[in-house]
Amino acid sequence: MSKPRPHLFRTRDAHNHSPVTYIELFFDLVFVFAITQLSHRLLAHLTPLGALETLVLLLAVWWVWIYTSWVTNWLDPERAHVRLMLIILMTSGLALSAAIPEAFEANGLLFALSYVFMQLFRTLYMVWASAGVNDGRRRNFIRIAFWFLLSLPLWIAGALSEPTMRLLFWVAALAVEYAGPYTLFPTPGYGRSKPSDWDISGAHMAERCALFMIIALGEAVLLTGATFADLQRTTPTWIAFIASFIGIATMWWIYFDIGAKRGSQLIAESENVGLLARTAYTYLHIPIVAGVVVTAVADEKMLAHPVGHSDLSFIIVAIGGPMLFLFGNQMFKWVTSGARIPPFSHFLGLFALAVVGVGGWLGHWQPLTVGVSATAVLLFTAIWEWFSLHGGWQRWAPWMGPLFNRFGRTS
Structure with a gap:
């Protein structure tokens, strides 16, 4: 007989409060590095084009971090399984951060692959963790995965293109992704999310x-x-x-x-x-x-x-x-x-x-x-x-x- 799926979600108190955990703070250390890299890149490319490129990279970094914050709002980071998932994300996040200075030069593919991996790995992990536990949440993350899959070809095509086309492809990829939450992730066969589905701890x-x-x-x-x-x-x-x-x-x-x-x-x-x-x-x-x-x-x-x-x-x-x-x-x-x-x-x-x-x-x-x-x-x-x-x-x-x-x- 197969083992039952582990329950990986938080148990909240009467006030629906979920405290921030040490592993979440540890995860954030990667983004200290990422923000430093963004500042240095903008300083080295202080032109209209350089500013636009840095903005694209900042939007990508923020999107990785905020989605992970939504996920750890539900998941219990005290579970070893969840901690390992976050550590895997951190490893890819370090690669993504290291690629920032030359993301529009030699490190475009490293940046794109790191970004796409982080977004899809975390999202599919939530689909797996929610199965049999919270079907509404599982459907929501299937929708999110669909929207990340829509943008994936744009990230890869941009990474394989010359810098000007790379910028256009990556702007298009971010436009797709940023439209997802705004439109409640309409997905063929699954419809849209409902606001009531996003039952997070606001605090x-x-x-x-x-x-x-x-x-x-x-x-x-x-x-x-x-x-x-x-x-x-x-x-x-x-x-x-x-x-x-x-x-x-x-x-x-x-x-x-x-x-x-x-x-x-x-x-x-x-x-x-x-x-x-x-x-x-x-x-x-x-x-x-x-x-x-x-x-x-x-x-x-x-x-x-x-x-x-x-x-x-x-x-x-x-x-x-x-x-x-x-x-x-x-x-x-x-x-x-x-x-x-x-x-x-x-x-x-x-x-x-x-x-x-x-x-x-x-x-x-x-x-x-x-x-x-x-x-x-x-x-x-x-x-x-x-x-x-x-x-x-x-x-x-x-x-x-x-x-x-x-x-x-x-x-």
């Missing part, structure tokens, strides 16, 4: 994405520290170093002080947890993470060359990184707050960053001036939001009453 998903933000911010700290360590200590480099770290710390504050806490609470209590996780965490965290990566590149360039003329590429990353970060946070907080309009503080920050960008280009500002100004805008945004949501304006600036009454509660 676990919120915590996993918050931890990925720590990875991205940690990479920014490492890049700043490593760059500063190799520089001669001058007044401009000290100012650039301090401004860079204040900017990173302010990004942490903007995301974690309000957004992460409120999002975690809302998704834990939501009746449509699957749809909220898809929108707020699967999609809207992409510009937040991208913003941190781009800002880290701008900080490295500012540290290396704080004085002199700011070229257009530097201004774009120095302003574009914080803008991506603020826009992503604004949309995330809007979706998870129930407010009628997105946070007003973030509108102010985005407008001020645009002014700094135009001023820096037309006024021929030095990189240090542009970078410090961008950090000042982030700091202003964080302070405005904190005072708005913690009653500071009414306490310290009652003359702001009319503006607070209109916009304050949406920060």
